[in-house]
Amino acid sequence: MIEIVSATRCIECDICVRACPANVFDRVRKKPPVIARQEDCQTCFLCEIYCPTDALYVAPNAEGPTGITEAEVAAAALFGSYTRALGWRRGKPGGSEHDPTFRIRVAPR
Amino acid sequence: MTKAQGMTTLRQLVHLQRRADLLDLVADVLVIGGGPAASWAALAASAEGARVAVVDKGYLGTSGATAPTNTGTWFVPPGDGRAAAIERRQQLNGGLAIARWVDRTLHLAWQRLHTLADWGYKFPHDDAGKPYLNNLRGPDYMAFMRRRVLRAGVAILDHHPALELVSESGVVCGATGIDRQRNRPWRVRAGAVVLASGGCAFGERMLGATGLTGDGYLMAAEAGAALSGMEFSAQYACAPRHTCMNKGMPFVWASFYREDGARLDTDNKDRYAVVAQALLEGPVWGRLDRGTPELSQWLRVGQPNCFLPYDRAGVDPFTQKFPVTLRCEGTVRGVGGIKLVSDDCATGVPGLYAAGDAASRERLTGAISGGGGPNSSWAIASGNWAGAAAARFAAREGANRAERKPVAMGGAGLRPAKAARAALRAADIVQTVRDEFLPLDHNFFRNEATLRQSLDRLERTWRDLRDHLAGAGTAAVKAREAAALTATSRWAFASALARAESRGMQRRIDLPAADPQFVCALEATGLDHIEVKRSALADTVDAVTA
Numbered sequence: 252m253i254e255i256v257s258a259t260r261c262i263e264c265d266i267c268v269r270a271c272p273a274n275v276f277d278r279v280r281k282k283p284p285v286i287a288r289q290e291d292c293q294t295c296f297l298c299e300i301y302c303p304t305d306a307l308y309v310a311p312n313a314e315g316p317t318g319i320t321e322a323e324v325a326a327a328a329l330f331g332s333y334t335r336a337l338g339w340r341r342g343k344p345g346g347s348e349h350d351p352t353f354r355i356r357v358a359p360r
Numbered sequence: 361m362t363k364a365q366g367m368t369t370l371r372q373l374v375h376l377q378r379r380a381d382l383l384d385l386v387a388d389v390l391v392i393g394g395g396p397a398a399s400w401a402a403l404a405a406s407a408e409g410a411r412v413a414v415v416d417k418g419y420l421g422t423s424g425a426t427a428p429t430n431t432g433t434w435f436v437p438p439g440d441g442r443a444a445a446i447e448r449r450q451q452l453n454g455g456l457a458i459a460r461w462v463d464r465t466l467h468l469a470w471q472r473l474h475t476l477a478d479w480g481y482k483f484p485h486d487d488a489g490k491p492y493l494n495n496l497r498g499p500d501y502m503a504f505m506r507r508r509v510l511r512a513g514v515a516i517l518d519h520h521p522a523l524e525l526v527s528e529s530g531v532v533c534g535a536t537g538i539d540r541q542r543n544r545p546w547r548v549r550a551g552a553v554v555l556a557s558g559g560c561a562f563g564e565r566m567l568g569a570t571g572l573t574g575d576g577y578l579m580a581a582e583a584g585a586a587l588s589g590m591e592f593s594a595q596y597a598c599a600p601r602h603t604c605m606n607k608g609m610p611f612v613w614a615s616f617y618r619e620d621g622a623r624l625d626t627d628n629k630d631r632y633a634v635v636a637q638a639l640l641e642g643p644v645w646g647r648l649d650r651g652t653p654e655l656s657q658w659l660r661v662g663q664p665n666c667f668l669p670y671d672r673a674g675v676d677p678f679t680q681k682f683p684v685t686l687r688c689e690g691t692v693r694g695v696g697g698i699k700l701v702s703d704d705c706a707t708g709v710p711g712l713y714a715a716g717d718a719a720s721r722e723r724l725t726g727a728i729s730g731g732g733g734p735n736s737s738w739a740i741a742s743g744n745w746a747g748a749a750a751a752r753f754a755a756r757e758g759a760n761r762a763e764r765k766p767v768a769m770g771g772a773g774l775r776p777a778k779a780a781r782a783a784l785r786a787a788d789i790v791q792t793v794r795d796e797f798l799p800l801d802h803n804f805f806r807n808e809a810t811l812r813q814s815l816d817r818l819e820r821t822w823r824d825l826r827d828h829l830a831g832a833g834t835a836a837v838k839a840r841e842a843a844a845l846t847a848t849s850r851w852a853f854a855s856a857l858a859r860a861e862s863r864g865m866q867r868r869i870d871l872p873a874a875d876p877q878f879v880c881a882l883e884a885t886g887l888d889h890i891e892v893k894r895s896a897l898a899d900t901v902d903a904v905t906a
Contacts, residue, residue, distance in 0.1 A: 268541075269419060269518060269519075270419050270421065270422050271418070271419065271422070272394070272417075272418030272419050272422040272423040272424075272427070272568075272570060272571060273418065273570040273571070274418065274519055274540060274541065291570060292570075293428075293565070293567070293568060293569060293570035293604065294565070294567075294603070294604045295422070295427070295428035295567060295568055295570075295604075296428065296665055296668060297422045297427060297428055297499060300499060301422070310672065311600070311602075311603045311605070311668050311669035311672050311673065312602045312603065313565040313602065313603050313604035314565060314602050327672075329672060332668075332671070333664060333665060333668055336660075336661075336664035336667075337497075337499065337500075337664055339499070344499065344500045344503045344504070345500075346500075347481075347482045347483070347484070347497040347500040347501075348482040348483065348484050348485070349484060349661070350430070350484045350495065350497050350661075350662050351484070351658045351661050351662045352430060352484075352495050352497075352609075352658070352662035352663070353484060353486055353492040353494065353495060354658045354662075355609065355655065355658050355659060355662055355663075356432070356494070356495070358651070358652075358655050358658070360612055360613070
């Protein structure tokens with residue numbers, strides 16, 4: 252589930268408020284968005300890649316919050332790790348042309 | 361897109377009245393949903409000259425089961441190879457698919473995937489330098505579709521869940537709902553409506569399922585449409601335990617182990633049936649230990665979200681075992697949905713069309729999962745058919761739509777039959793559906809006694825919510841989701857009971873053999889009283905395509 256909106260990384264663009272398909276965030280005037288409905292999070296990680304500044308962290312546990320801290324996420328270099336793996340940059344798509352899935356589909360099973 | 365562009369689109373292409381208490385729009389075609397089928401339907405309707413509005417519960421670009429995944433397409437060029445591909449698949453699908461429908465789906469998907477390449481979607485290239493159109497990376501595909509839909513001048517209303525359809529003289533002519541971020545009702549009067557609202561995941565925590573609560577099925581049934589193939593809702597996929605990462609591809613190269621380390625024998629067997637049985641007996645562990653190092657690297661690069669659970673937990677899934685579970689994929693990668701009555705995805709209710717996972721995919725995939733390629737190609741083809749047909753219907757029948765006085769069609773969750781009861785909570789109802797529908801020994805392995813027991817409890821839940829559940833404002837969304845989940849689980853289990861045999865993903869442990877008298881479709885109708893009856897597989901050819 253979504254666990255962290257980093258106040259130090261967030262630029263208050265509110266893109267995550269619009270892009271989250273589960274509507275988990277609420278806008279706050281002149282502040283970073285807040286996680287208002289965490290239990291609705293579907294753990295799709297898409298908010299991370301839409302965030303232009305890698306300010307969001309989704310823990311893979313889809314059943315409940317883990318309580319991981321911003322310092323732990325930063326120390327493990329996990330902010331933006333999915334964005335980098337896909338090849339997206341600053342909230343914009345990129346990298347689909349390098350997808351090697353066509354090799355997987357013909358690999359021996 | 362920028363906010364300014366979106367507003368211009370709304371003003372120019374839809375007759376907009378902006379009031380503080382109501383967003384009131386008039387369009388030719390209203391599309392309900394925000395995934396690939398909704399996007400293609402909007403583009404197809406727009407290409408026919410219709411003014412189109414799309415309303416989605418979430419955000420067109422991230423909503424639905426496709427956006428968070430990496431999906432194959434069923435991509436078969438025309439020629440002799442296509443007939444052979446259809447025939448191979450017919451051997452597996454339980455004899456319920458219709459070759460003509462498979463062929464026309466493959467044909468249109470093949471054409472539109474080329475269109476996507478022409479538009480500039482960045483497909484990878486194979487070693488021969490040809491674009492590889494057999495795969496779409498979900499986040500990129502749906503971000504690309506959003507831009508195309510906006511460029512076509514379609515008004516996209518994100519976070520505007522539809523709550524109910526409206527009709528006049530038996531013709532569906534729009535919908536109403538709520539802007540859940542502004543807590544403001546909306547109304548769209550339209551010449552025709554396309555339901556592309558996705559399948560039903562029955563409250564399972566699987567990738568992309570948050571909005572997939574069967575809303576479209578409920579709205580269609582309230583309008584008088586039938587459901588078909590609802591018994592084929594027992595598709596499950598493996599995921600690391602506690603996660604929603606039900607993506608099958610890495611598990612093709614997995615071994616599974618019991619707690620004591622004994623390897624499960626899955627060779628030449630229905631692997632997930634073996635895993636399901638073992639999970640009923642105790643914990644099961646997985647390890648991706650059947651591939652080459654080269655393959656491991658392609659999996660990592662090609663399916664990066666599959667590795668988030670491992671990487672973020674510090675596990676190497678290629679060398680270390682990790683606990684796994686099976687996630688129910690409901691009708692999302694199952695089959696059932698709104699019955700289509702003609703080639704153009706009409707539902708039999710005038711003015712109402714269905715596409716994507718909202719529609720039954722029986723004719724394409726029979727009794728087996730359409731997960732991955734088939735459903736992805738179906739979303740493209742059915743979205744195009746439904747969008748174009750809705751535009752033609754609106755042009756033909758939709759005159760004077762701004763003057764219409766439509767009647768609201770929604771019931772359960774919106775207008776309780778008796779006094780509303782505050783203590784009846786939507787979240788508790790969703791939990792009841794989860795408890796009855798998701799367990800492996802209720803749904804993966806089915807038997808008459810358990811189905812009847814679950815149906816009894818779901819019937820009581822339905823009566824209770826129909827009589828007493830109501831939500832005002834944004835709470836109405838949760839109330840309608842609870843109603844739709846309950847209704848859908850009843851159609852599914854009533855159909856599973858009526859299909860007194862095993863076929864494809866319907867595994868009746870009390871009736872393990874296939875019965876030739878069930879080479880037919882099962883059609884479920886009704887809300888308070890569900891009726892399930894056989895309907896012939898006989899192909900329908902549309903007479904009204906002009």
